[in-house]
Amino acid sequence: MPPARRKPKRNKGAGKLNNARHEVGVDTPEPTAGSPSGIHHLEPEDGELFEHPPTDIGPNPMNRRLALRNMDEMIDSVKRQGVHTPGAAMHTELFMEQYPEWADQVLYPERTYILGPGHRRHAAALAAGKPMLLILRDQWAKDRTVEENLISENNDRDDLSPIEQALQLDLLRKRGMTGEQIAERSGYGNRGTVSKFLSLLVLPQEIQTEIHERRMSHSDGYTLATIRDSDKSNDTAAAHELQLQAYGWMRDEGITADAAKSRLKVQATVFPTRNKKIEKPTKPQRDEGGNQQRAADVSHEKHGTNAAEDPIQPDQDGSAAGTDTSIPHQSTGEGDSQERQRQERASGTGVDEREKQTERDQVTAAEEASQRRGLACRLLLAQERYASAPDLSVMLINAVLNQLEWQDAAALAHSWLRELGKGPSTERPSMYFVEVAASEDATLKRRAAFAIALAANELHTTRQDPHWDDRARAHLQFLITNKAVAYEPTEHEQELLGLVSSEAQ
Template identity: 45%
Template sequence: MTTPLPRPKRKKKGEGGGSGTLRADREKAGLTGSHDIHALPPENGELLELDPETISPNPMNMRLELRDMDSMIADVGERGVHTPGIVMHTKVFMECYPQWASRVKHPDRTFILGPGHRRHAAALATGRIMPAVLRDDIARDRRVEEELVSENNSRAGLSPIEQALAIDLLRQRVHEDEDRTLSFDEVVERAGYTAGTVSKYLALLKLPDDVQQAIHVGDLSMRAGYSLSLLKDADGKKESPEAHALQLRGWELMRDEKLSVEAAKNRVTLEGQQQFHAGKSSATTLAVPEPREESTTQAGEDQAPSGETPKPVTVPSKGGETAPGETTAAPTAVAVIETTDDSAPTASPAPTVDPEVLRKAAADQRDLACRLLLAEERYAKGAESNARLVTMVLNPNEWKQAAAKAHGWLVELKKGPSSKKRPTDYFAAVAASEDSGLMQRAAFAIGLAADEVRAAQPDRAWDARDVAHVQFLATSRASYQLSEWEQQQVELLSRGKQ
């Protein structure tokens, strides 16, 4: 609001010359000669017209860059600055915020900005006057942080990282009446967000710098960034170098392979659990993700996971037909590693590894992929789920072993009645629960387990059903990567069908 300049008071006739107090005010202010009343020090709340060169940017402004400036500069150049900014005397600001004094860009300038940095930049670029309201009171009351956050909330164009930095600035704010920083609840109240939103914004600032940059420029959404921030190291820490490496790897998988954040996190877990190298696996162990809260989307719903790109797989088949009891997914999967005599190193041949060791290592990795998949809310499309149910019905002799494995998976993931220790009792309780989502998940788990038990059996050659099983894991949210041994089985079967 514009506050008019105070009108000078004048003495009544007969009280000393009729010049009022104007002369005394001028003399008190040290003004002589041709200076007029407008040279008096401005009052708090007064609307000023300032040369933008007399205003310094505020070091507490958390904008990483001033975006969309071309249109603003053109508009200001044509019509001037429409909305006044807020300024404080630089000296007052530095006295009230000594911790920021060394970061003031132009400490010699008379004023320092509160909100209004894009308008100030446009005024500088065009040489226009910058209208501003003097508000030394917000510095004295130590409310600059709140003014900046409030301004940010009301304006579009800030990235999630800039919003997070503004909230973090408010979190460090000193209470106006006590010598302490604001509590979390006070930050939530003054930021104007919910507690959950504040927590998610602050979590973004704990991500690696490269991931924060991706969020800032819009290559990664805030939701996906927050999900990556939940990746922990083996000790349960989110901010250690090891955890940051996992979070960065998750972003790289999303960027390079176009995976959804859920699939990328599953891939990171799989890679950390076991790295295939001559049949040996690393000792690093990561826990299966904690079960998420049930979403409004029904599990098993025929809905493609967002952000995932199917990987091409070739499923061996004869004459385009599928044998009874076998299932095939969409033609997608698995690049086969082909070796030639020229590519093999001649100096030091690779040691021979027992194929059963390789089979067992692959089965352990697939078992983890199955658990990761069942931890998801949208674990399979309807067609994929139905295909496994059909296979299970057509092969009832597989039910007992499959139910035992599925029971172990679901109890570990805290899905269903954990008090039921026997698979038959567990699935009977699920069937009587009238929870359609749980029943669908349990039925799918049995079908998935039947495929996995079969693929893991020793001393048997793989067939098209086994290939369809690993193909499904590779193109699902588990984002499974075939081991060299599994790729060899695919290749052998493919050659046998030719």
């Protein structure tokens, strides 16, 4: 009597299907699509490895892939060898029962199985006409852990873009999980990593597309996502406008995301309404009889039709300097105003006032430029990389060799570093730098030295204004060319650099 045929062995993840087929007398190494091999006439158990026709397997709506990339090579491999790395699947009916909120988004509810991880392998099996190798994971649906298992499977795959990974993590956030819980469930390390991925989803669609298509790095995208509007929000229309402006500089000028962000900060802090050119007083003109016209009349003719676009600059005491509030050709009740005006012109009083106004305009322009440069210096000091070694050496030499500058430069550098929260909390500048010198923090020492060098050059530049020497020009040129700041010089500074011509005085 022949021995009874042995019951087929179940292979729980071992992948030794050919041996099992041979033992039960079924030898079909290449089963046709649509007809399962002999061993798989039995219903697979949870956790079991099995093959199944890809046409009876549906995609998972939780899969956040936006595209299947590099498929040609995978399809060729599957045609030659079959699917040798298993995907994961659940019974479709069970998935829809456990996830009713996703049921309406299941594309093929009539198919037996629905995928977990393995969408590229499934697409390749369909294209190659080969069976799909799967592990049954019904327990994922029962435990409602499909999202995190999708993420855990995919988070190290190069073919997933940062945006796709962020969309996958967002599934867990929508379930109310905290950053720590998402990191633990998904295998993304820590809350900070999760937060950086999720922040990409607040960016404008144009920037998200750049990141998804890998024309912008994840880190640059995160930097842009930290740009906020005046209300400290990064997902409003106003924030998106700033983010797109920074992206435009990156694209057009080749600067880094950090430099673009710094430029926005300089622009918003010192000039909230963007740079405005300070108009120089117009040279007095003469009429046909050789008499000078009043500067106020010339200014009125030039600006009268566009006063709202070029507001009068207030003087330091808050008043509008250089303006004439009296009505021309009208008596004030204290005598003939026209006669007084003629007397003023004859005595030169009007000319003196115009000269004083010119000086006030120059002082205002110099002060605004100095404030803006000071902010740029602080932004440089906030970076971890300050300047190249040759640049820093030259700057330090200037500071060290000009001993009279040292005390003031140290005081200014101390104020910058304290504002940034760098170094000890000592209030006296001299003691602050003594403590820095005695510390073992090499980075802090280098930052402090750089701060003194910057401060010395800034003080020198401010004192030289408006007659800059080579050192002052080199200081501004350093701020302009440093990619961490990408400083934009004001009209006043451009004139001093010779980049634009001043109007005739």
